[in-house]
Amino acid sequence: MLPWKHLLRPLSALLLTAVVTIVPATTATAAATDRAATATSRGWNDYSCKPSAAHPRPVVLVHGTFANSVDNWLGLAPYLVARDYCVYALDYGQLPGVPLVHGLGPIDKSAEQLKTFVDKVLAATGAAKADLVGHSQGGMMPRHYLKFLGGAAKVNALVGIAPDNHGTTLNGLAKLVTHFPGASEVLSAATPALADQVAGSAFLTRLNAGGDTVPGVRYTVIATRYDEVVTPYRSQFLDGPNVRNILIQDLCALDLSEHAAIGLIDRIAFHEVANALDPPRATPTTCLSAIS
Template sequence: MPRVRSLRSLPLALAAILIFSLLLAPPARADAIADAKALAAPGVPGANDWSCRPRAAHPRPVVLVHGTFANGSVNWPVAAPALASRGHCVFALTYGAVPGVPVLRAIAPVADSAAQLATFVNGVLAATGASEVNIVGHSQGGMMPRYYVKFLGGAAKVHTLVGLAPSNHGTTLSGLATLAAAWPGALDIVAGACPACADQVVGSPLLTRLNAGGDTVAGVDYTVIATRYDGIVTPYRSQFLSGPNVRNVTLQDLCAFDLSEHALIAFDRIALHEVLNTLDPANAIPTNCFSHV
């Protein structure tokens, strides 16, 4: 039986690389987790258990991404425990602060917020040992991850992106954005106070770049869940995506009596049941007016 070669017999360069990587790997992983924890939303039931390890049935952690003006704590008190109770490792961040602006979050430029999401995902992957995450986002939180996926390396780290009322192609704000555009300087004022708001106006440079060449990126599955009663991201069909691996769902096609609008869709049991089905298709139960989470 051949003798096992000792480390001493390896080429010197290879041994140096091996030792160097062993020395650096733990601190790099620890730093990634620490950076992600700094972005974690506090007090979200069922979320941000950094000792959670994905099980075979749900191998990808779920990252929850809140909408404009909100934060992870107020956006996900219903969705996070519902996902955790089904065996998912769940993580929620708060992103998009602007210096000098208290309370309001997700108002920074979308590109900056996408970089924060990248940091958070890296930490979640380092903590859980998973190779990919699933993302569930509301409003801006359903659109902004597409920037991460397309421009910041997220395509290799995201398996499924579910958008609840996402601002994928911008909004007219029921016509208000169009009216503001007709007044010289009005959109500049909006951009100064809330860069993310200006980024989400239909036809913005950010959205033009994001949607150029197609809505989707290969290797990622996309689901959009919209409501006909959305008065914020308008028209509501602008939320839908085109391309391969896309599924567009109108909430009222699942339950005609559901009256949830833009904000409430993140708390709606019908919408969340469809989210659970999307993330666990092998055990999906058809969503209808009697579905619960």
């Protein structure tokens, strides 16, 4: 019998193969151009934007795994632009030959890309600090920037929407990988970011050693009990000073958003993002926030 790993076609590898096969390079380039135009036309990634007195810090949006700087933010970015924020979003974690979807490379390298992008945004806006809002991996990856790359001096707040701060078991599937010799190596070779996000990975062990937070940064975590990707959902929460952990169902029991929806379309979560960005002007979040 062949070793199991010769029979394994990891989900990550299948997804990447499908994307590369189905989307020709010319189509991918055109799609990337269209996405960039979409962002600018809708008011974000406008480098002529100057932060207002009411909202003096630019907001940098950090997408999740298998996502990009536009599609992940078609809901939240216009929501914040309409509230007079200067909003920016980056692509990070690209793998060679893989178009359209990002957040796949080693997370420590992605954090270096975030550092470069934040510096670019601060230079363009003249602001001393930025606020970061991330979904899934994008809510966790910035913590590496804050802790190891000097980001704490340039960031006022980090808001994580369904962040995998302590990794994920994928309802036990991630733990299953550890029972098969060579499985972690296969996963790491195909999509390093997925391997980094497995609960107990070397990346997460180093990230969380010595405490979840760093001084001088405000942290907000917005989670849903129906998260099927970052499991268990309470592993998203942070410990430390200047932390607010929010379970969206505590604010609206009728909210059934799961992992993707809470970051893409959930205006109740969006309202909590706005509260986290501007605490002095925060207003109560209820089910009615969905229509505000």
